[in-house]
Amino acid sequence: MTSADPRITVLADNIHLGYKVRTVQKSRNPLRFNTRRIIKPVLKGISFAAREGEFIGVIGRNGSGKSTLLRALSGLESVNTGRVYTSAKPQLLGVGAALIPNLSGSENVILGLLAMGYSPEEAEATRESVIDLAQIGPSINQPMNTYSSGMGARLKFAISVAAQPKILMVDEALATGDATFQERSKNAMDKMIEKAGTVFLVNHSRGSIEEMCTRVLWLEDGQIVADGDTKQKMEQYMTFASAIGRGELEYANTFLTAVKDTYAKQNPDLQLTP
Numbered sequence: 001m002t003s004a005d006p007r008i009t010v011l012a013d014n015i016h017l018g019y020k021v022r023t024v025q026k027s028r029n030p031l032r033f034n035t036r037r038i039i040k041p042v043l044k045g046i047s048f049a050a051r052e053g054e055f056i057g058v059i060g061r062n063g064s065g066k067s068t069l070l071r072a073l074s075g076l077e078s079v080n081t082g083r084v085y086t087s088a089k090p091q092l093l094g095v096g097a098a099l100i101p102n103l104s105g106s107e108n109v110i111l112g113l114l115a116m117g118y119s120p121e122e123a124e125a126t127r128e129s130v131i132d133l134a135q136i137g138p139s140i141n142q143p144m145n146t147y148s149s150g151m152g153a154r155l156k157f158a159i160s161v162a163a164q165p166k167i168l169m170v171d172e173a174l175a176t177g178d179a180t181f182q183e184r185s186k187n188a189m190d191k192m193i194e195k196a197g198t199v200f201l202v203n204h205s206r207g208s209i210e211e212m213c214t215r216v217l218w219l220e221d222g223q224i225v226a227d228g229d230t231k232q233k234m235e236q237y238m239t240f241a242s243a244i245g246r247g248e249l250e251y252a253n254t255f256l257t258a259v260k261d262t263y264a265k266q267n268p269d270l271q272l273t274p
């Protein structure tokens with residue numbers, strides 16, 4: 001990288017994040033259990049820099065920490081140690097808006113747009129296009145606490161698509177709605193992605209990642225094990241995942257260790273803080 005490279009938009013510096021979980025232990029009395037709260041580490045020292053113009057696919061097995069990483073980068077989840085620096089407020093698609101259940105969908109559209117920085121006039125002018133994308137019919141004038149979870153998710157999605165953020169995080173786990181909505185939301189999302197400077201995408205489809213991403217971060221057990229060219233890293237990941245799928249665990253682990261070692265050698269000084 002040189003000083004002529006596009007500017008850094010997201011910098012993760014040695015971030016750690018754990019969730020408090022309850023564990024159940026047997027007690028002497030067979031009818032009773034003791035519960036204890038422990039911290040389960042999920043992100044274990046993640047450091048990287050993302051630049052303007054990059055479209056970064058975050059890949060890895062179920063539970064490797066992909067969604068948690070996006071939530072940490074977008075500020076929805078506080079990190080325990082380390083820091084996230086961003087050049088603009090990142091938007092995690094679908095969940096940005098803090099909506100009020102006993103107000104109508106339509107009123108919540110205005111609230112959501114105001115919360116994302118629209119002026120009252122801009123919010124009013126944008127309201128109809130959001131309602132049009134959400135397509136929840138006359139219920140738009142009913143309180144949101146009468147909505148099905150799918151309807152609520154569609155409305156939140158439609159509001160967040162209006163955000164036009166510079167840093168966009170898309171988590172496929174948030175993809176929602178029936179087939180017609182998915183088609184419409186995909187078109188809206190494509191437009192949004194075109195306008196964003198840096199995009200992060202969590203998606204399990206190899207096709208989507210290879211088609212859209214300029215770079216891939218591969219997470220395994222809360223750590224980055226590879227970072228770089230989409231095609232090459234995706235091939236490595238598929239080699240690993242296929243071996244796991246065939247039950248060849250020893251081969252998979254040896255392969256993973258080799259990939260991790262290469263990453264560690266290529267990136268010796270990534271973190272700023274210990």
Ligand SMILES: Nc1ncnc2c1ncn2[C@@H]1O[C@H](COP(=O)(O)OP(=O)(O)OP(=O)(O)O)[C@@H](O)[C@H]1O
Nearest residue numbers: 019020021042061062063064065066067068069173
């Ligand atoms: N709120 C939470 N409380 C406790 N544990 C959590 C919470 N959210 C996630 N986890 C745990 O953190 C780990 C990482 O979860 P995360 O959803 O980030 O993984 P992921 O890579 O996105 O998985 P998937 O591919 O299945 O969507 C998992 O073990 C999960 O059970």
